[in-house]
Amino acid sequence: MDTFPDRQLTGRVLIIIAALWCLPLVADTPTPEEIFSIEDLEIARQLREAGLAGDGGFEIVADLTTRIGPRLAGSPADAKAVAWAQRLLTDMGFDRVWLEPVTFPAWSRDFERVEIRSPVPQSVQALAIGYSPPTPEGGIEAEVVMLDDLAALEAVAPEKVAGKIVFIRNRMERARDGSGYGPAVQARARGALVAAEKGAAAVLIRSIGTSTNRFAHTGGMRFDTGVRRLPAAAISNPDADQLERLVALGEPVTVFMEISAQINETATSHNVIAELTGTDLSDEIIALGAHLDSWDVGTGALDDGAGIAIITEAVDLIRRSGHRPRRSIHVIYFAAEEVGLWGGRAWAEAHHENFPRYQVAAESDFGTGRIYEISARVVDEAWQVIEAIQAELAPLGIDLGGRRAFGGPDFIPSLPYGLAVADLRQDGTTYFDYHHTENDTLDKIDPEDLAQNAAAYAVFTWLAAQSPIGFGSGERLLAEEAANAAADNNP
Numbered sequence: 001m002d003t004f005p006d007r008q009l010t011g012r013v014l015i016i017i018a019a020l021w022c023l024p025l026v027a028d029t030p031t032p033e034e035i036f037s038i039e040d041l042e043i044a045r046q047l048r049e050a051g052l053a054g055d056g057g058f059e060i061v062a063d064l065t066t067r068i069g070p071r072l073a074g075s076p077a078d079a080k081a082v083a084w085a086q087r088l089l090t091d092m093g094f095d096r097v098w099l100e101p102v103t104f105p106a107w108s109r110d111f112e113r114v115e116i117r118s119p120v121p122q123s124v125q126a127l128a129i130g131y132s133p134p135t136p137e138g139g140i141e142a143e144v145v146m147l148d149d150l151a152a153l154e155a156v157a158p159e160k161v162a163g164k165i166v167f168i169r170n171r172m173e174r175a176r177d178g179s180g181y182g183p184a185v186q187a188r189a190r191g192a193l194v195a196a197e198k199g200a201a202a203v204l205i206r207s208i209g210t211s212t213n214r215f216a217h218t219g220g221m222r223f224d225t226g227v228r229r230l231p232a233a234a235i236s237n238p239d240a241d242q243l244e245r246l247v248a249l250g251e252p253v254t255v256f257m258e259i260s261a262q263i264n265e266t267a268t269s270h271n272v273i274a275e276l277t278g279t280d281l282s283d284e285i286i287a288l289g290a291h292l293d294s295w296d297v298g299t300g301a302l303d304d305g306a307g308i309a310i311i312t313e314a315v316d317l318i319r320r321s322g323h324r325p326r327r328s329i330h331v332i333y334f335a336a337e338e339v340g341l342w343g344g345r346a347w348a349e350a351h352h353e354n355f356p357r358y359q360v361a362a363e364s365d366f367g368t369g370r371i372y373e374i375s376a377r378v379v380d381e382a383w384q385v386i387e388a389i390q391a392e393l394a395p396l397g398i399d400l401g402g403r404r405a406f407g408g409p410d411f412i413p414s415l416p417y418g419l420a421v422a423d424l425r426q427d428g429t430t431y432f433d434y435h436h437t438e439n440d441t442l443d444k445i446d447p448e449d450l451a452q453n454a455a456a457y458a459v460f461t462w463l464a465a466q467s468p469i470g471f472g473s474g475e476r477l478l479a480e481e482a483a484n485a486a487a488d489n490n491p
C-alpha cells in the first residue's frame with residue numbers, strides 16, 4: 001500500500017517530463033544500423049574481435065626497436081628506419097608505398113655532464129635538451145638561481161639571473177589524459193629562450209615527467225636563430241628534489257654543466273606513406289599517422305614505436321579481412337616529429353590543397369594505454385557518424401568525447417587548413433614515467449593493451465571508410481591556436 005500518493009504523483013509527472021525532454025535527443029541520434037549497412041557493421045564487429053585476439057602489432061614494434069633501436073631524426077639510424085618501414089609496408093602488401101622528403105635542422109648529442117659542486121658535491125642524472133648548443137669547452141660552473149616556473153622566469157629582473165644557471169623546478173602532475181604535460185613543458189620549450197634574453201649562463205629544468213626513477217627526460221625546445229642560444233639540460237626528478245633541498249638550506253649552490261652537441265642545419269629524412277586503395281570512393285582518404293623517429297635515449301618503444309604498430313596492425317586487419325574499403329586508407333609514418341613536427345609540417349604543405357579529399361585523420365602517439373574515449377573535429381552532419389562509430393567501440397570500453405580534437409601532434413600543422421580529425425584518447429596515467437627517457441624500452445609494452453588500441457583503430461578506420469556521410473573539412477583552427485596546441489602536445 002502506498003502511503004505517499006503525492007510523492008508518487010510527483011514522480012510520475014517528473015518521469016513524463018523527463019521522457020518528453022529526452023524524446024527529441026533520442027530521435028536525433030540515429031543508431032549504427034540507420035547509418036551503416038548491416039554488412040559493414042558485421043565486418044566492423046569481426047575486425048574488433050580479430051583485433052583483440054591479435055598481438056596489436058607487437059612484432060612490428062619489437063622488430064623496429066631491436067633492428068633499428070633509437071632513431072633520432074637525421075641520424076644514420078633514422079635513415080635505416082625509413083628503409084625498414086618502406087620494406088615492411090611493401091612486404092605487407094599495401095597497394096602503394098612511397099617516400100616524401102622532409103628537411104629540418106638535425107641535432108645530435110655527444111654527451112652531457114652535470115654535477116653539484118657545492119655545498120654538497122654529487123653527480124646528477126641529466127640529459128641535454130634537444131637543440132641545446134654545446135657549453136664552452138671545459139664547461140660552465142655558476143651559482144644556481146631557482147625559479148618556480150616559466151612565468152617566474154619571465155618576471156624576474158635580469159640582474160638576478162645574469163651569469164647564473166637558472167633552475168626551473170616546476171613539476172608535472174600525473175593525469176589520465178596527460179593534461180599535466182602542457183603547463184609543465186613550457187619550461188623546457190621556452191626556458192632557454194627567456195633565460196638567454198636575461199643574460200643567464202645556462203638552464204636546468206626538472207624533468208618533464210612523472211617518474212621517481214633517476215632517469216632524466218629529454219625533449220625539444222624552441223629556438224630562434226636571432227637569439228643567443230643557451231645550453232640547457234633536464235635533470236631527473238630525484239635530483240631536482242635534492243637540488244631544491246640544497247637551495248632551501250640558504251647557502252649558495254653551485255653547479256657544473258658540460259654539454260657537447262652538434263647541429264646540422266639541413267638534414268633530410270622522409271615521411272613513409274602506404275595506401276590501401278579504396279573502391280568507389282578511392283579518391284577520398286582516411287589518414288592514420290604515427291611517427292617513426294624517436295629520441296636518442298631508450299629505443300622509442302612507447303614513443304612512438306607503439307603508434308607505428310597500432311596503426312599498421314589496424315589497417316592490416318582490414319586488409320586481412322579480405323574486404324576492400326570504399327575510401328582509400330593511408331598509413332603515414334611521420335619523420336622528425338620529436339625535434340619539431342617537421343614531418344607533419346611537410347605533409348601539411350604538400351597536401352593541404354587536397355584536404356577536401358582527406359576525409360578524417362588520426363595519429364597514435366601516446367604509448368599503449370587503452371583508448372577510453374573518441375573525440376572528433378568534423379563537419380556538423382558527420383558528428384552522428386562519430387556517434388555511431390563510438391557505439392561500435394563501446395564494447396572496447398570507449399566512451400563518446402566531445403567535438404574538440406587535434407588529431408595528434410603531426411596533424412596539428414594541418415588544422416589551420418581545415419583538416420577533419422579524430423582523437424582516440426589513450427589512458428596516459430603512466431606514459432610520462434617513461435616518455436623521452438632511457439627507460440622507454442620494449443618491455444614496457446603490454447600486447448593486450450596494444451591489441452585494444454589496434455582493434456579500436458581498425459573499427460574506426462573501417463567505418464570511417466564506409467561512411468555514407470563525408471567528414472568534409474572540419475572547422476579551421478587559427479594558426480596561432482594550432483601553434484599553441486603544437487607546443488602543448490609536442491616537443
Ligand SMILES: [Zn+2]
Pocket residue numbers: 291303304337365366
Ligand atoms: Zn611521440
